[in-house]
Amino acid sequence: AQKITQTQPGMFVQEKEAVTLDCTYDTSDQSYGLFWYKQPSSGEMIFLIYQGSYDEQNATEGRYSLNFQKARKSANLVISASQLGDSAMYFCAMRESLEYGNKLVFGAGTILRVKS
Amino acid sequence: DAGITQSPRHKVTETGTPVTLRCHQTENHRYMYWYRQDPGHGLRLIHYSYGVKDTDKGEVSDGYSVSRSKTEDFLLTLESATSSQTSVYFCAISGINSPLHFGNGTRLTVT
Numbered sequence: 001a002q003k004i005t006q007t008q009p010g011m012f013v014q015e016k017e018a019v020t021l022d023c024t025y026d027t028s029d030q031s032y033g034l035f036w037y038k039q040p041s042s043g044e045m046i047f048l049i050y051q052g053s054y055d056e057q058n059a060t061e062g063r064y065s066l067n068f069q070k071a072r073k074s075a076n077l078v079i080s081a082s083q084l085g086d087s088a089m090y091f092c093a094m095r096e097s098l099e100y101g102n103k104l105v106f107g108a109g110t111i112l113r114v115k116s
Numbered sequence: 117d118a119g120i121t122q123s124p125r126h127k128v129t130e131t132g133t134p135v136t137l138r139c140h141q142t143e144n145h146r147y148m149y150w151y152r153q154d155p156g157h158g159l160r161l162i163h164y165s166y167g168v169k170d171t172d173k174g175e176v177s178d179g180y181s182v183s184r185s186k187t188e189d190f191l192l193t194l195e196s197a198t199s200s201q202t203s204v205y206f207c208a209i210s211g212i213n214s215p216l217h218f219g220n221g222t223r224l225t226v227t
Contacts, residue, residue: 006158035215035216045159045208050215102147102213103161103164104161105161106159106160107158108157
């Protein structure tokens, strides 16, 4: 079963506007973590933001915020004030219980293109 | 940047030959991972290690083996390379309950 689903293969956003990248997950664990990574065209994987399942506040890191809706099992990434440098592939990932070895399961990714 | 180095960065090999990719870290992290990235699949876990000589299989482990004889090195071996193993391979490291930090990847082409 797909554990992480990113339904948007590609997205466009106008520079300086906000954009939301969707991510839904599937787990029966009570304790889990959700991550977002950015992969620019140069290929490296850059960690952006983390949300723990018990965190009551949505995570924020600069222009990135994670809209965590536990009941809906969604963990959408919101990028505010988009910049040209935000054009990249974005991956949502989940870590289930630590007894499974701190592994991450990734979604298929969303390509974001920022237009000037 | 997390101290993680993958080698080689690029490799072209022929079907049926063995191939070894190396991942080296300077962070003394417990966990090390090998993922492969293919279009439409995101990153899929091949094998991971939770300590020296402690390894386990991931989602797509068939045709791959790993070894970790030292904390800092994690080797991925393709026993007999096939065209389906053409991919970009990423090594990652992490501490307990912390994000994974990735190397720059190895682009492997099997002809």
